[in-house]
Amino acid sequence: MNVNNQSIAIIGPGRLGQALGKLLNGEGFPIAFVVARRQAAARRAARFIGAGVAVGLSAREMAEASVILLTASDAALASISGQVAGLRKDWHGRVVLHTSGSAPASVLQPFKRRGAAIGSLHPFQTIPNPAAGVRNLRGCVWGIEGDLKACRVARQWVRALGGVTFQIRAGTKTLYHASAFIVCPTLVTLMNQSVKLLRRSGVSESMARRMLAGIMAETANNFVRFGARRALTGPATRGDWVTIHHHVAELRRVVPEILPAYGELVRLMAALTGRSIPDEIFRKSKT
Numbered sequence: 557m558n559v560n561n562q563s564i565a566i567i568g569p570g571r572l573g574q575a576l577g578k579l580l581n582g583e584g585f586p587i588a589f590v591v592a593r594r595q596a597a598a599r600r601a602a603r604f605i606g607a608g609v610a611v612g613l614s615a616r617e618m619a620e621a622s623v624i625l626l627t628a629s630d631a632a633l634a635s636i637s638g639q640v641a642g643l644r645k646d647w648h649g650r651v652v653l654h655t656s657g658s659a660p661a662s663v664l665q666p667f668k669r670r671g672a673a674i675g676s677l678h679p680f681q682t683i684p685n686p687a688a689g690v691r692n693l694r695g696c697v698w699g700i701e702g703d704l705k706a707c708r709v710a711r712q713w714v715r716a717l718g719g720v721t722f723q724i725r726a727g728t729k730t731l732y733h734a735s736a737f738i739v740c741p742t743l744v745t746l747m748n749q750s751v752k753l754l755r756r757s758g759v760s761e762s763m764a765r766r767m768l769a770g771i772m773a774e775t776a777n778n779f780v781r782f783g784a785r786r787a788l789t790g791p792a793t794r795g796d797w798v799t800i801h802h803h804v805a806e807l808r809r810v811v812p813e814i815l816p817a818y819g820e821l822v823r824l825m826a827a828l829t830g831r832s833i834p835d836e837i838f839r840k841s842k843t
């Protein structure tokens with residue numbers, strides 16, 4: 557199956573589905589159907605993608621597509637598979653893919669039982685909205701797994717987008733997904749806490765965002781260039797427990813809700829540097 561004889565149905569076109577649909581369509585992989593449980597959502601997504609007939613989940617015509625791409629939320633994949641696979645008796649010669657980083661391709665089993673090749677392709681990227689995805693999905697790294705024929709289609713798409721693929725084992729997908737989770741939404745959450753502390757220190761919101769952009773980009777660059785140990789800076793790295801103790805006391809007074817996370821991060825940091833934390837650091841002072 558190549559570019560010339562593919563026709564794609566995208567099911568569950570949210571942030572990733574719309575972005576990927578628009579990119580694939582632009583690269584000459586025709587989006588034939590855009591499928592959503594609400595007709596208005598399907599129409600809106602087809603407009604963004606710039607192609608595709610907008611239909612509902614029970615529309616039989618979508619089963620004419622040669623590739624079915626499920627970009628719906630992970631929790632919906634099994635039920636959508638069960639429903640859509642029932643639209644035709646025989647799926648031989650067709651490919652079905654999903655884009656979840658944590659669910660294995662086997663969640664698409666109802667299609668496979670009827671003859672389809674199944675697989676998954678997951679971008680190691682963050683897509684907060686469809687327009688951002690159109691910008692940042694090019695050139696990124698994708699984890700793929702599943703049947704040979706399905707992986708071949710996934711690789712062909714990623715190549716067209718200037719990206720790189722690697723084979724992920726189905727059994728390790730939860731860990732793989734957690735690896736993205738602990739550096740992406742968690743980082744946004746930490747940055748939000750950092751902005752709160754800056755605001756309490758008298759810094760304006762716009763200045764705080766600018767400051768974070770600089771320090772976060774530099775931190776990421778240093779990690780990639782030097783590795784974890786040599787990229788670490790700050791009091792815990794220097795064994796300056798007095799400063800850490802002051803942090804703890806002030807955080808306990810002003811924003812006690814972030815103290816448990818702060819404590820766990822310092823413990824992980826100390827383990828990385830091979831230093832042990834003095835017992836009294838996280839103990840409440842008796843006043």
Ligand SMILES: NC(=O)c1ccc[n+]([C@@H]2O[C@H](COP(=O)([O-])OP(=O)(O)OC[C@H]3O[C@@H](n4cnc5c(N)ncnc54)[C@H](OP(=O)(O)O)[C@@H]3O)[C@@H](O)[C@H]2O)c1
Nearest residue numbers: 568569570571572593627628629630632655656657682683
């Ligand atoms: N966004 C990212 O950064 C990112 C990155 C890598 C991988 N992914 C993966 O891509 C997939 C989609 O993520 P997303 O962030 O694009 O999600 P999203 O923007 O929330 O979109 C999810 C889509 O799934 C549809 N949906 C949910 N439940 C459904 C159901 N029962 N039946 C039919 N449609 C249903 C939603 O339709 P309604 O509008 O009707 O609710 C929506 O269009 C997930 O597997 C996710 O793990 C996302």
